[in-house]
Amino acid sequence: MEVMVIGTGADALRLGLKGRLDAAGAEAVEAAFTAQVAGAPGDVLVDIAGVPFAGSLGIRMLISAGRVATRRGRRMILVAPQPPVAEVFSVVALDDLIPVVADEAAALALLAA
Amino acid sequence: MTGDATQRHDAESERTMLRRAAPAGVAEPLVHLLDLEAAEGVAARRVTIGPAPLTIGRAPGSGLALPSQDVSRAHCVLAIEGDAVVVTDLGSTNGTIVDGRPAAGPTRLAPGARLRLGPFTLVYRSGRAGDLARAEGVERDLDRAGRYLAALLPPPIPDGPVRADWRFVPSAKIGGDGFGYGWLDDRRFAVWLLDVSGHGAGSALLAASVMNVLRARSLPGVDFADPAAVLAAANERFQMDAQGGLYFSIWYGVFDPATRLLAFGCAGQHPAFLVAGGGGTPAPLWLKNPAIGLTPDWSYRRAEVAIPAAARLHLFSDGAFEVETADGRQLTIHDILPHLGEPPVPGLAEPERLLRTVRGLARPGPLDDDVSILTLDFH
Numbered sequence: 001m002e003v004m005v006i007g008t009g010a011d012a013l014r015l016g017l018k019g020r021l022d023a024a025g026a027e028a029v030e031a032a033f034t035a036q037v038a039g040a041p042g043d044v045l046v047d048i049a050g051v052p053f054a055g056s057l058g059i060r061m062l063i064s065a066g067r068v069a070t071r072r073g074r075r076m077i078l079v080a081p082q083p084p085v086a087e088v089f090s091v092v093a094l095d096d097l098i099p100v101v102a103d104e105a106a107a108l109a110l111l112a113a
Numbered sequence: 114m115t116g117d118a119t120q121r122h123d124a125e126s127e128r129t130m131l132r133r134a135a136p137a138g139v140a141e142p143l144v145h146l147l148d149l150e151a152a153e154g155v156a157a158r159r160v161t162i163g164p165a166p167l168t169i170g171r172a173p174g175s176g177l178a179l180p181s182q183d184v185s186r187a188h189c190v191l192a193i194e195g196d197a198v199v200v201t202d203l204g205s206t207n208g209t210i211v212d213g214r215p216a217a218g219p220t221r222l223a224p225g226a227r228l229r230l231g232p233f234t235l236v237y238r239s240g241r242a243g244d245l246a247r248a249e250g251v252e253r254d255l256d257r258a259g260r261y262l263a264a265l266l267p268p269p270i271p272d273g274p275v276r277a278d279w280r281f282v283p284s285a286k287i288g289g290d291g292f293g294y295g296w297l298d299d300r301r302f303a304v305w306l307l308d309v310s311g312h313g314a315g316s317a318l319l320a321a322s323v324m325n326v327l328r329a330r331s332l333p334g335v336d337f338a339d340p341a342a343v344l345a346a347a348n349e350r351f352q353m354d355a356q357g358g359l360y361f362s363i364w365y366g367v368f369d370p371a372t373r374l375l376a377f378g379c380a381g382q383h384p385a386f387l388v389a390g391g392g393g394t395p396a397p398l399w400l401k402n403p404a405i406g407l408t409p410d411w412s413y414r415r416a417e418v419a420i421p422a423a424a425r426l427h428l429f430s431d432g433a434f435e436v437e438t439a440d441g442r443q444l445t446i447h448d449i450l451p452h453l454g455e456p457p458v459p460g461l462a463e464p465e466r467l468l469r470t471v472r473g474l475a476r477p478g479p480l481d482d483d484v485s486i487l488t489l490d491f492h
Contacts, residue, residue, distance in 0.1 A: 023312060053443060055435075056310035060358065063407055084445055092362065092381040093403040 001025035003033045013040040018050035021058030030061045037065040044069055045107050049080040054088055066098040077107045141241040145198050148236045153181055166192040183207050183231030198222045207231055213439045213476045227478050258317040259283035265324045267293050274370045275302045276490040280464040288483030289316030290430045291324040300371055301338050306428040306487055307363040319359045340365045340378030341415035353406035360406030364428055378415045380405050383446055388454050390423025395453040426489040427453050432482030436475035463488040
């Protein structure tokens with residue numbers, strides 16, 4: 001499990017998550033991921049196309065980071081979940097708490113709206 | 114006072130010095146163990162892998178003799194190489210399966226690796242003797258936590274208008290599953306199943322807290338016949354910021370046999386499934402709400418469904434479908450659904466049938482997460 005900074009464009013910070021976001025995966029990246037979100041100069045796009053599985057602790061990590069962003073007046077958007085992950089997000093209603101979109105264009109449209 | 118303090122300080126320094134003088138730098142040697150799980154009438158036992166290679170086979174003279182026609186006379190050999198143990202198949206008929214894959218050539222075992230020889234499973238453990246003892250202590254404590262959770266579960270209900278039966282298999286790490294059911298009064302029957310995030314003692318503690326609250330119906334001013342009210346009150350009580358970062362998903366339903374209506378609420382949990390009498394496609398009972406504790410002030414919704422005669426309701430935790438197959442495939446809820454509506458097996462309780470189905474789909478060995486399967490029959 002790893003967290004990557006993909007880009008620091010003027011419109012948003014782009015982060016990428018890669019690997020299984022299970023208990024071990026969340027533990028491995030939570031501190032680094034949350035620090036990136038907390039330190040972002042603006043809104044944050046998180047590309048999760050490389051995440052094949054998200055468990056309960058992975059979901060908690062995303063929601064906690066989303067709260068950190070909200071407290072700082074930023075938005076955090078999850079981009080490009082694989083279908084099984086999108087389904088889990090829907091079951092736990094994570095997509096009611098954090099915006100989840102299919103691709104970067106949709107994310108940028110959301111930020112522009 | 115000052116003098117006393119100084120003396121104490123001196124005494125502590127002395128103890129520290131003495132400890133430092135204890136044999137430092139002499140590393141405790143690695144211990145390599147093989148735990149045989151009980152099978153085919155052979156009791157569980159532990160074998161130490163020593164400096165001499167350990168042969169395993171059906172032959173009585175083997176280092177470890179396993180009496181089964183599916184084990185070859187000389188099946189495989191294990192030997193220490195450096196810090197690791199390497200297993201080599203000795204041309205056995207059925208192969209030496211390491212973590213689900215046949216060992217082709219000498220294969221290094223990772224701690225926790227599972228060897229399958231015919232009907233037998235052997236788990237490899239390695240570590241310093243002190244570390245192994247500590248790990249076993251933790252395992253024993255988690256085992257106790259699992260037994261405590263199991264003690265909070267209600268007995269099956271064999272007859273009456275609502276019958277209930279279940280299977281609960283806590284995982285070695287404890288997943289924090291819990292469920293319960295019972296009559297709220299003389300006309301309404303409540304049922305719920307929850308799953309706390311994460312694993313381990315923390316998850317088990319929160320599961321036990323919530324189960325005790327629901328069992329004793331101790332949320333002040335809350336109508337336990339109203340699923341939305343129960344979820345809202347639980348969400349207020351169990352916010353994750355005040356619960357060590359833990360949260361839980363829950364499905365909660367209330368059935369009234371007089372009206373045959375089932376009111377339910379669902380928070381972050383996958384659906385429960387209703388199967389009409391005579392089988393058929395299971396109908397998902399689900400509402401979209403975040404899990405309990407994730408976000409304050411959520412307005413939880415409830416729904417109602419009419420229960421046909423002789424219908425059956427299945428509730429289960431995600432441990433019953435988020436399993437990995439022998440070939441490394443991750444299953445989802447869609448893999449278990451076709452099995453819900455299958456005809457019952459005579460003489461086999463319905464939750465037991467489903468548990469066996471899950472075990473059949475998953476790779477051999479213990480399941481990764483708690484598995485809870487609860488079946489209600491409405492007459």
